[in-house]
Amino acid sequence: MAYFLQQLINGVTLGSIYGLIAIGYTMVYGIIGMINFAHGEIYMIGAFVAIISFTILGAAGITWVPLALLLVLVVTMLFTALYGWTVERVAYRPLRGSQRLAALISAIGMSLALQNYVLLSQGAGVKAISPIIEGRFDVYEADNFLVTLSYIQIFIVILTVVLMAAFASLISGTSLGRAQRACEQDRTMATLLGIDVDRTISLTFVMGAALAAVAGVMVTLYYGVIDFFMGFIAGLKAFTAAVLGGIGSLPGAMLGGMLLGMVEAFWSGYFTVEYKDVAAFGILVLVLIFRPSGLLGRPEIEKV
Amino acid sequence: MTAVQALREGALAALVAVALAVPMLGLKLEHGVGGLSVHGRWEFLLLAAAIVGLGRGLMVCAGTSGIFEGLWRGRGGKAAAPGQTLWQRHWGYAALAALIAAIALPFMPFADRYVVDTATQVLIYVLLGWGLNIVVGLAGLLDLGYVAFYAVGAYSFALLGTEFGFGFWMCLPLAGVFAASFGILLGYPVLRLRGDYLAIVTLGFGEIVRVVLVNWVDFSGGPNGVTGVPRPTLFGLEFTKRVGDGTAFHDYFGIDYSGQYRIIFLYFIILGIALLTNFFVLRIRKLPLGRAWEALREDEIACRALGINPVNTKLSAFALGAMFGGFAGSFFATRSGFISPESFTFIESAIILAIVVLGGMGSQIGVVLAAAAIILLPEFLREFSEFRMLAFGSAMVLIMIWKPRGLLSRRQPTIRLAGREAPP
Amino acid sequence: MSVLLTVEHLTMRFGGLVAIDDLSFIAEPEQITAIIGPNGAGKTTVFNCLTGFYKPSVGRLALRGHGDETYLLERMDGFRSARAGIARTFQNIRLFPAMSVLENLVVAQHNALMRASAFSIAGLLGLPAYRAAEDEAIELARHWLERVGLVEHADRGASELPYGAQRRLEIARAMCTRPVLLCLDEPAAGLNPRESAELNQLLLNIRDEQQIGILLIEHDMNVVMGISDHIVVLDYGKLIADGDPATVRADPAVIRAYLGETEEGAA
Numbered sequence: 001m002a003y004f005l006q007q008l009i010n011g012v013t014l015g016s017i018y019g020l021i022a023i024g025y026t027m028v029y030g031i032i033g034m035i036n037f038a039h040g041e042i043y044m045i046g047a048f049v050a051i052i053s054f055t056i057l058g059a060a061g062i063t064w065v066p067l068a069l070l071l072v073l074v075v076t077m078l079f080t081a082l083y084g085w086t087v088e089r090v091a092y093r094p095l096r097g098s099q100r101l102a103a104l105i106s107a108i109g110m111s112l113a114l115q116n117y118v119l120l121s122q123g124a125g126v127k128a129i130s131p132i133i134e135g136r137f138d139v140y141e142a143d144n145f146l147v148t149l150s151y152i153q154i155f156i157v158i159l160t161v162v163l164m165a166a167f168a169s170l171i172s173g174t175s176l177g178r179a180q181r182a183c184e185q186d187r188t189m190a191t192l193l194g195i196d197v198d199r200t201i202s203l204t205f206v207m208g209a210a211l212a213a214v215a216g217v218m219v220t221l222y223y224g225v226i227d228f229f230m231g232f233i234a235g236l237k238a239f240t241a242a243v244l245g246g247i248g249s250l251p252g253a254m255l256g257g258m259l260l261g262m263v264e265a266f267w268s269g270y271f272t273v274e275y276k277d278v279a280a281f282g283i284l285v286l287v288l289i290f291r292p293s294g295l296l297g298r299p300e301i302e303k304v
Numbered sequence: 305m306t307a308v309q310a311l312r313e314g315a316l317a318a319l320v321a322v323a324l325a326v327p328m329l330g331l332k333l334e335h336g337v338g339g340l341s342v343h344g345r346w347e348f349l350l351l352a353a354a355i356v357g358l359g360r361g362l363m364v365c366a367g368t369s370g371i372f373e374g375l376w377r378g379r380g381g382k383a384a385a386p387g388q389t390l391w392q393r394h395w396g397y398a399a400l401a402a403l404i405a406a407i408a409l410p411f412m413p414f415a416d417r418y419v420v421d422t423a424t425q426v427l428i429y430v431l432l433g434w435g436l437n438i439v440v441g442l443a444g445l446l447d448l449g450y451v452a453f454y455a456v457g458a459y460s461f462a463l464l465g466t467e468f469g470f471g472f473w474m475c476l477p478l479a480g481v482f483a484a485s486f487g488i489l490l491g492y493p494v495l496r497l498r499g500d501y502l503a504i505v506t507l508g509f510g511e512i513v514r515v516v517l518v519n520w521v522d523f524s525g526g527p528n529g530v531t532g533v534p535r536p537t538l539f540g541l542e543f544t545k546r547v548g549d550g551t552a553f554h555d556y557f558g559i560d561y562s563g564q565y566r567i568i569f570l571y572f573i574i575l576g577i578a579l580l581t582n583f584f585v586l587r588i589r590k591l592p593l594g595r596a597w598e599a600l601r602e603d604e605i606a607c608r609a610l611g612i613n614p615v616n617t618k619l620s621a622f623a624l625g626a627m628f629g630g631f632a633g634s635f636f637a638t639r640s641g642f643i644s645p646e647s648f649t650f651i652e653s654a655i656i657l658a659i660v661v662l663g664g665m666g667s668q669i670g671v672v673l674a675a676a677a678i679i680l681l682p683e684f685l686r687e688f689s690e691f692r693m694l695a696f697g698s699a700m701v702l703i704m705i706w707k708p709r710g711l712l713s714r715r716q717p718t719i720r721l722a723g724r725e726a727p728p
Numbered sequence: 729m730s731v732l733l734t735v736e737h738l739t740m741r742f743g744g745l746v747a748i749d750d751l752s753f754i755a756e757p758e759q760i761t762a763i764i765g766p767n768g769a770g771k772t773t774v775f776n777c778l779t780g781f782y783k784p785s786v787g788r789l790a791l792r793g794h795g796d797e798t799y800l801l802e803r804m805d806g807f808r809s810a811r812a813g814i815a816r817t818f819q820n821i822r823l824f825p826a827m828s829v830l831e832n833l834v835v836a837q838h839n840a841l842m843r844a845s846a847f848s849i850a851g852l853l854g855l856p857a858y859r860a861a862e863d864e865a866i867e868l869a870r871h872w873l874e875r876v877g878l879v880e881h882a883d884r885g886a887s888e889l890p891y892g893a894q895r896r897l898e899i900a901r902a903m904c905t906r907p908v909l910l911c912l913d914e915p916a917a918g919l920n921p922r923e924s925a926e927l928n929q930l931l932l933n934i935r936d937e938q939q940i941g942i943l944l945i946e947h948d949m950n951v952v953m954g955i956s957d958h959i960v961v962l963d964y965g966k967l968i969a970d971g972d973p974a975t976v977r978a979d980p981a982v983i984r985a986y987l988g989e990t991e992e993g994a995a
Contacts, residue, residue: 035500049327055342056331079327086324094705100499101601102704104446105661108503109700112654116694121328121348125335232650236511239504274519281508288501289493584852591851591858592841595827599835602824609779609818610836610905611810717828721870721882 002142007269008262009139013153013222015261016160020215021238022245022253023167024084024208030184030248031204032096037107038087040235041114042209046080046216047226048118051129054220065133069217076217077210084209085202087114093198111232118228126227133221156218163214164254167207171250180204184248233277237264240284246297255295306365314361321356325349399669406575410568420567424639426679427574428632433659433671434581435628440657441665442594443621444601445495446503449510450656452490453626455517455648457483457633459524462643465534472536476634483630484623491622495615510653517645529644533637536570543569574635581628582668590718597621598666651693658696662703666715730792732757732941733778733909738787738802740773740965747773749965751787755909755958760935760942762952765962766986771945772819774962775911778943779816780806793908811839815907817898819914819945825887829878829897832886833869836904841865872900876930892923896930903934909941910934916948924948928955949987953977961986 021043028036053072062068091110095103136150171177179200182190191197219234220226237260245256260280267279287294329348334341410420432454439447461479464470470478494505517524524530535543541553543566553565588594596617599607604614637643659678663670678696682689733755740748748770755761763771776782778789778801789801793813801809824832834841844861845851851858873879876896881889889897895915902910912931916924932955935942946952952959952973959976961969963985969976976982 029500035504045328048333052327052331052333052342055333059341079323082320082323086320091701091705098704101440101444101446101665104500104503105657106701106704108448108654108657109661109697109704112697113694113701114697116691116697118328120690120694122333127333127335236504236508240508243501243504275515278512278515281512284508285494285505288497288505292497292501587852588848591848592835592838592845593848595831595835596838598827599824599838602826603822605781605806606818606822606824607835608781608806609810609816609822610901611807611839612835613807715826717831717883717885719830719834719866720828721830721866721873721879 002140002145002147003269005140006145006147007265009147009149009153010269011262011265012258013156013261014265015258016156017215017218017222017257018234018238018241018261019254019257020160020163020211020218021234022241022257023250024212025239025242026245026247026250026253027180027204027208029242031180031201032092034092034100034103035107035239036087036092036205036208037104037235038091038110038114039208039212040231040233040238041111041118042080042084042087042231043212043216043234043238044226044228044231045083045114045118046076046209046213047220047230048122048127048216048228049076049079049213050217050220051127051226054129054132068132073214073217077213080213080216081206081209083114084205084212088202088205093201111235115228115231122228124228126225128225129220131221131224152221156222159214159218160254163211164250167211168250176200176203236284237277237280240280240287243284243292243294244287246294248298249294249296252294252296310361310364313364314357314359317360318353318357321352322349325352402669402672403579410571417564417567420564420571421639422679422683424567424571424574424635426676427571427578428635428639429656429659429675429679430672431574431578431581431628431632431635432656433663433675434578434585434668435625435632436656436660437625437663437665437668437671438585438597438628439621439625440660441667442589442601443597443618444499445618445621446499447506447622447625448503448650448653448657449490449506449508449513450625450629451648451650451653452506452510452513453483453487453629454633454636454652454656455513455645456486456626457630458637458643458648459517459530459633460630461634462530462533462637463524466530466532470534472534472638475534476631479634480627480630483633484627486630487623487626488619490626491619492615495618495622507650507653510648510650514645514648514650517648524645527644527646529642529646530637531642533641533643535566535638535641536573538569570635570639577631577635581631585668593617593620595718654693655696658700661700662696731755732792733943734788734790735774735778736788736790738774738777738789739785740770740777740782740787741785747965748777748784748962751962751965751967753960753967753970755941755943757792757908757941758935758939759957760931760944760955761958761960762944762946762956763960763962764946764952764986765968768964769962770965771962772913773965775816775913775943775945777802778809778911779814780804780809791909810905810907813906813908814911815902815905815909816911817895817902817913817915819917821891821894821898823886823894823898823901825885827886828883829873829886829889830866830869830882832897832901833872833904834865836901837865837868868904869900872903875903875933876900892919895919896927899930903938907940909943911943911945913945914947915944916946916951919948921950924951927951931955 021039024039024042025036028034028039050072053075054068057068057071062071087110091106092103095106133152133155136148138146139149140147171180179190179195182193182195183197183200187197219230238257241256241260242253243256244259245252245254260283263283264276264280268276325348329352330344330346332343332345334343409415409423432450435453436447436450439445439450457479460482461475464475464478465472490506490509494502497505518527520526537543538553541551543553589598596607596612599612600614600617607614607617636647655678659671659674662677663672663674682692731754735754736752738748738751739746751774763774765771773782777784777787780801784802787802791799791801791812791814793799794811799809799812801812801814804812824835827835841861842848845858870879870882873882876899878889878893878897878900881893886894886897895918899912899915916927919927928951931942931944934940944952944956956973959969959971959973960967961976961979961982968985969979969982977987
């Protein structure tokens with residue numbers, strides 16, 4: 001029971017991180033109908049910027065945690081958002097009218113380029129940082145196993161919930177959100193109605209990147225270890241989460257993220273760690289074969 | 305006003321480039337004595353600003369004049385068919401020249417072991433490129449996990465040899481069959497999926513195969529891989545210095561032993577298979593199956609309306625592409641006599657995709673050139689070899705923006721009415 | 729002469745939306761049946777149900793297809809219904825843009841060629857049986873290219889053709905599948921009056937020479953009234969009139985819903 005609880009806690013934390021990244025995938029897919037392969041790399045860049053910022057702050061003597069956190073979050077979100085914006089402008093916008101295949105290949109090329117850009121500029125080695133938020137609650141003890149809930153885990157989940165709520169209200173309440181939904185449904189009509197589609201799409205990418213940045217900061221805090229390749233696997237899993245929840249649906253992305261996080265935590269906890277990635281991909285394949293619209297998505301009807 | 309526009313766009317781009325570069329290029333994380341530290345490398349920022357700014361400025365200038373398009377088209381006389389580029393009018397000669405060069409290569413005075421071995425490596429990638437070309441270029445299915453078939457081919461070849469003692473010529477076709485079957489197995493559930501989803505799922509499959517190979521030690525040897533992979537034989541003649549029961553090649557012909565012979569022999573086998581593959585692909589494009597692949601790529605819904613079964617058609621492309629990937633995997637295994645899961649990562653899939661994309665999807669010669677470039681350039685530009693993947697990734701983006709059908713391809717019809725006599 | 733296509737109680741629901749509501753009609757062979765009605769009335773949906781792109785919620789769609797067999801189209805997937813003998817064109821032209829005009833027509837004969845080439849194996853080996861089949865296919869393609877006036881463009885890319893020519897190419901391609909029922913979705917859209925008249929002539933010729941049935945969705949009343957033998961009128965998915973052109977033209981319900989007050993109609 002205690003062990004189960006621990007896996008549950010771990011799963012929810014992991015799930016929050018996946019969910020934040022998944023939202024980026026789902027929003028972009030919803031609005032331009034393609035998978036942003038480079039999104040995983042955006043997340044990875046966020047983690048790098050976070051670690052650099054923490055290091056600089058540490059060297060500059062700013063050690064009061066809440067302030068440091070706030071600064072790092074802001075800085076990371078800014079830089080990562082800029083990367084997200086640039087990726088859209090450079091690799092996707094010129095191909096907006098072209099064949100699907102061309103845009104996909106451009107996305108993959110972008111992903112490769114970003115990975116290697118970071119590899120070359122920062123080196124292949126893993127970067128580690130000493131823990132910033134320490135401390136935890138001892139929640140429950142039974143069967144010789146101590147269930148702990150660390151402060152960082154609480155922080156991650158709470159921040160995720162807050163961001164989700166903010167985003168949900170942004171999408172449904174503001175004119176930007178309305179513009180987004182309009183573009184998702186009928187881009188041509190949206191243009192005719194005077195919506196600046198380019199700007200809306202750019203903003204979508206920027207928002208997705210910002211959320212991925214937050215995930216990057218979390219991961220830096222949670223695991224303390226990052227490398228240039230982490231975006232690849234995380235991206236794949238986050239996309240699985242987005243598909244599981246229903247591509248195009250924001251609550252779906254979060255739900256999918258949670259489910260995936262739990263599956264991964266329980267799989268590693270009760271079966272084997274080596275095959276946990278296989279479990280995640282297995283879910284992807286199963287969902288796409290049997291229920292491609294995901295849990296919360298609407299089935300897409302082909303317009304012939 | 306282009307100059308002003310170019311200047312402004314250039315400056316803006318430079319600004320963005322600097323902002324982007326600050327965290328990554330401008331600052332470097334170092335693991336020092338006291339833990340992590342950050343160092344400034346502000347020269348890079350200047351470099352980034354200069355390159356990007358200049359580049360963007362030039363792009364704006366060039367965009368308004370048509371120089372690039374003109375250069376590409378070539379100075380075509382009236383003899384050129386409409387829309388043909390310089391390349392397309394003379395490719396027959398280029399192909400013949402390449403073939404002669406390829407056959408003569410091992411006999412050239414400068415051709416030592418290293419040269420022939422590298423040429424073999426190029427041919428392996430050419431095979432992989434042609435195989436993936438069937439799937440991506442002809443049928444339009446974005447397969448990001450092609451490395452899985454490469455791996456299945458390599459491992460079945462190796463394991464059939466080491467576990468069952470089959471020789472080279474037995475293992476090779478069997479490996480192809482295994483890879484093709486794997487292609488059908490993998491393809492069947494997922495080929496209904498739309499482009500993006502198919503891409504991700506195949507990517508996932510590629511990763512699954514790799515993870516399984518690493519972890520299922522009893523079957524695959526795990527990270528240690530498989531050694532003792534069967535080597536090619538010529539009608540039973542082996543290419544080793546001393547042979548157990550059989551006869552050695554050099555003994556039979558009464559010449560001195562040289563490690564070169566095996567390498568050259570393998571090179572010719574691969575060259576032969578590659579030529580067969582080329583023949584096959586060129587033929588099948590003129591046959592209903594090949595046309596169905598291309599039609600499917602163009603418009604699947606129209607294909608269904610014409611009575612073409614999309615699933616079976618896609619499966620055939622997948623399976624055949626997988627088979628060639630399997631052959632390539634076998635050659636890879638036999639070339640070094642040893643394989644391990646490390647060689648079958650997503651990066652390989654990406655490289656093969658880059659070959660197909662850069663060479664021109666659907667273009668056979670394009671794949672050859674791209675494979676040669678991708679293998680040879682890093683050899684010549686050793687200092688820049690670590691920039692290889694960055695260059696590929698960027699090249700893929702640029703090519704898609706500039707010429708979505710690849711550098712060399714402008715499709716020619718596989719069948720013409722002109723020149724056929726009308727019936728009486 | 730027995731009926732070519734029987735549509736019985738066809739209903740198509742998308743979630744809560746009823747696109748087609750209990751539609752029944754009959755199409756005779758060697759006749760041109762037009763399906764008309766305001767936009768959104770469900771006309772293309774009917775085509776999609778007939779050609780296997782949608783699975784009808786309710787209904788029986790019986791086609792007297794190849795070999796005089798009766799095929800139940802509601803159970804058939806897209807490509808299978810084509811093999812039964814139904815061919816179609818699309819509202820938004822769906823050609824194979826990277827392929828030449830001739831290739832578009834040869835692809836249409838895919839199934840016949842696959843059979844003749846034993847799934848391409850005979851072709852790989854260069855067997856004469858395949859070459860004969862291929863020559864035959866090219867001749868059929870040439871025949872239809874001549875009929876639609878595109879022979880000189882046979883080796884050009886399909887995307888290079890002007891709009892009207894592309895529409896004609898799509899029809900030629902559909903005819904190359906040797907159908908028993910040809911379904912045309914707004915073939916006259918975007919055509920100028922001269923081209924419309926040529927289209928009329930082409931369709932009449934097809935009806936008379938090929939002795940097949942034609943199902944036509946059209947808004948251009950000159951085309952509809954000019955060549956139809958039978959008109960079916962839909963509004964909001966429901967059948968509101970069914971008969972010959974004169975009857976339908978005078979039907980008050982049709983006039984109210986679609987044609988407008990003047991007899992010529994609002995096309």
